[in-house]
Amino acid sequence: MSAVDDAVTLLSNANINGVGAVYGNNLPQEELDSTDKTIVLVTDAANDPAAYGDNDFWALNQEVEVQIWHSQQLDSDPETIEVAMMKAFTHQHWQVAAVRQRTLDPDTQQLFNTFYFSRTKNI
Numbered sequence: 001m002s003a004v005d006d007a008v009t010l011l012s013n014a015n016i017n018g019v020g021a022v023y024g025n026n027l028p029q030e031e032l033d034s035t036d037k038t039i040v041l042v043t044d045a046a047n048d049p050a051a052y053g054d055n056d057f058w059a060l061n062q063e064v065e066v067q068i069w070h071s072q073q074l075d076s077d078p079e080t081i082e083v084a085m086m087k088a089f090t091h092q093h094w095q096v097a098a099v100r101q102r103t104l105d106p107d108t109q110q111l112f113n114t115f116y117f118s119r120t121k122n123i
Contacts, residue, residue: 003062007042007089007117011066014088018074018081035072035108038081042066045116063097063118070111078102078111085115094119 001009008024020037027041043065051059066085070078086096097116105112 002044003047003064003119003121004042004044007064007066007094010088010092010094011040011042011085014084016081016084016088018071018076019068019085020071033108035069035110038071038074039069040066040085041068046118050120051122058123060121060123061118062121063116066115066117068113068115069105069108070113072108072110074111078113082113082115089117 004024008022011019011022018038019040021031022040022042023031024042027039031039044063045065046061046063048061049057049059050061051057068082068085070081082099086099090096094117097118099116100114102111102113104110
């Protein structure tokens with residue numbers, strides 16, 4: 001499975017309270033203007049060969065970008081959702097590579113944040 005598929009499955013199975021939907025690679029057309037639920041989008045950020053030897057490699061350094069648009073009707077602290085998401089990844093042997101600051105999406109007026117998670121996958 002790809003890193004995106006694994007990350008989408010991980011987040012979907014985590015059942016994080018407040019997350020309405022998790023998607024990989026693309027948001028469906030009907031979700032583009034959705035502001036009434038928290039939406040997460042996972043995309044590839046890196047997929048580099050690693051662990052070289054004997055003219056071959058046997059691992060991939062993978063990184064995913066996770067974007068989260070918080071619902072305009074969010075009735076809890078966005079940090080609660082974000083920490084739960086970070087814990088879901090770290091409990092499955094991913095590392096938090098970077099966390100960006102929350103900003104306001106100019107189009108939807110939703111709080112928006114971007115995270116990067118990485119792992120080394122033996123192949």
